[in-house]
Amino acid sequence: xxTGVLLVNLGTPASPNNADVKPYLKEFLSDPNVIxxxxxxxxVILNGFILPMRTWRSATFYREIWxxxxxxxxxxxxxxxxxxxxLRPDWLVDYAMTYxxxxxxxxxxxxxxNGADDIIVVPLFPQYSTTTTKTIVEKATAADPxxxxxxxxxxxxxxxxxxxxxxxxxxxxxxxxxxxxSYHGIPTSYVRQGDDYLKQVNATTEALxxxxxLDDNQIVQTFQSKFGPTPWLKPYTSHVLTELPIYGDKNVLxxxxxFVIDSLETLNELKITAAQTFKAAGGxxxxxxxxxxxxxxxxxxxxxxxxxxxx
Numbered sequence: 470x471x472t473g474v475l476l477v478n479l480g481t482p483a484s485p486n487n488a489d490v491k492p493y494l495k496e497f498l499s500d501p502n503v504i505x506x507x508x509x510x511x512x513v514i515l516n517g518f519i520l521p522m523r524t525w526r527s528a529t530f531y532r533e534i535w536x537x538x539x540x541x542x543x544x545x546x547x548x549x550x551x552x553x554x555x556l557r558p559d560w561l562v563d564y565a566m567t568y569x570x571x572x573x574x575x576x577x578x579x580x581x582x583n584g585a586d587d588i589i590v591v592p593l594f595p596q597y598s599t600t601t602t603k604t605i606v607e608k609a610t611a612a613d614p615x616x617x618x619x620x621x622x623x624x625x626x627x628x629x630x631x632x633x634x635x636x637x638x639x640x641x642x643x644x645x646x647x648x649x650x651s652y653h654g655i656p657t658s659y660v661r662q663g664d665d666y667l668k669q670v671n672a673t674t675e676a677l678x679x680x681x682x683l684d685d686n687q688i689v690q691t692f693q694s695k696f697g698p699t700p701w702l703k704p705y706t707s708h709v710l711t712e713l714p715i716y717g718d719k720n721v722l723x724x725x726x727x728f729v730i731d732s733l734e735t736l737n738e739l740k741i742t743a744a745q746t747f748k749a750a751g752g753x754x755x756x757x758x759x760x761x762x763x764x765x766x767x768x769x770x771x772x773x774x775x776x777x778x779x780x
Contacts, residue, residue, distance in 0.1 A: 472779050473561040473585025475576055475616075476550055476771070477605050478593045478730065480568035481540040485531035491524045497568045502604045505659065527733075534736040545730045545762040546593070552768035560775075561585045567604055574612035581613070589778050590618040591771060593729050595628055596673060597621035598666035600655050617778050623669040624676045627773035631766050633680035636724050636758050640681065643756070646718035647689055648681070649709065650674055651743075652727045653734060654692030654701040667702060673726050693743075694734050706739075707746055714751035721747060724758040729767060731760050 482493040498504060498515055506514070531540070538544045546564050554562040561583050565576040573590075580588055590609045594601045597620050609616050622628050640648060652670050660667045674690045681688075693706040713721060723743070728735050735757070744755040761767035 470586045470780065471561060471584050472559070473580035473583070473588040474553065474563070474775055475573070475580060475588060475590045475609075476546065476553070476562070476564040476593060477573060477590060477609075478542060478546045478564065478566055479601065479732070480566035481542045481732075482528075482531060482569065485528055485535050485540075487524050487528050490528040490531060491520055493569050494523060494527060495520060500568075500604055502607075503600050505656075505662075530733055530737045533741070534731075534733060541731045541736060541762075542733075545760075548763040549593075549730065549767055549771070552763070552765055553771055556765075556768050556772050567601075567608065573605065573608045577609065577613045577616065587780055588613065588616045589775055590616050591775060592619065594727065595621065595625075595729065596623045596652070596666055596669040596727055598655055599659060599664050600666075619774065619778060621665075621669055622774050623673045625774055627770045629673075629676045629680050631761060631770040632724070632726055633677055634766070635761060635764075636677070636681060636722070639722055639756060639758050643722070643754070644720065645722045645754075645756070646720045647713060647722070648683060648687060649706070649721055649723045650677065650688065650690050651693050651706045651723055651725050651739065652690070652702075653694050654705070656697075657700045657702055660702070670727070677726065693738060706743060710743055710747040710752070710755075711750040713747070719751065719753040721752065721754070722756050722758065725760060728760050731762055735760060 480493065480497065482489040498519065501508065504511055534541055536544055550562050550564040561580055563576045563580055565571050565573045577588060590605065592602045592605045602620060606618050609618055655664065655666055678688055689709060691704050691706040691709045692702040695701045695705060723739060725735055725739065740757050747755045
């Protein structure tokens with residue numbers, strides 16, 4: 470039996486220009502798993518207010534992080550697929566995006582045509598959420614009902630070890646007052662409706678705390694990327710960064726356990742905006758632990774995770 474592996478990331482515009490950013494945002498923000506508002510009402514809000522205001526702003530942010538080869542998210546996802554392919558030449562490995570291209574149906578079809586008998590879909594989101602993994606499940610199942618889908622791996626030993634080792638290098642090389650684990654947020658109402666995301670985030674944080682041998686007062690869990698007026702999971706990353714210097718925590722190391730590959734949220738929201746927020750509040754040193762990106766350790770991690778599902 471030939472194993473096929475499809476790594477799936479969120480997606481990104483084809484370019485940082487308005488003409489490409491707008492349709493990407495429209496597809497992403499039209500997903501009912503992302504926005505729980507009745508479609509007729511939401512489309513009026515989206516097309517009439519959000520897209521006109523958010524497109525140019527997002528395009529500006531994308532231009533700040535764009536690489537010569539393209540979007541960092543695409544570049545590093547492709548590199549992960551290449552590294553895993555080199556690590557396991559007996560597997561057929563490819564990648565797709567939930568929104569934008571390459572699409573999940575196209576890449577699943579390609580894997581079948583290339584001879585994959587058993588396909589394992591791997592969302593690049595360690596913690597399950599209806600806002601991320603659920604849509605991947607729906608698209609993959611609709612395109613190919615016979616695929617296996619890894620729903621989460623929030624405490625998988627390979628994931629915790631790879632992340633802890635990456636954090637440890639920075640944590641031990643400098644004297645920090647606090648380690649901040651910043652996760653992407655979701656509305657609190659989604660958790661009340663049954664989304665397991667918060668539960669899995671908490672499990673990841675506890676596993677990392679144990680692996681790093683840190684005390685409760687050395688680590689803080691926060692949530693970023695709030696969108697819209699409704700309450701999201703707290704505490705908010707930006708709020709905590711303004712408070713830490715008040716209590717004497719002026720040197721902070723920030724890690725992003727939910728982001729295995731760099732994106733707008735890590736490169737712009739944290740590396741640029743959050744760093745400015747912290748320093749404006751009186752902080753001295755703000756350091757960001759980069760996701761593993763092109764590091765071979767990321768491919769090694771996914772080899773271990775996927776191997777649990779190979780038949």
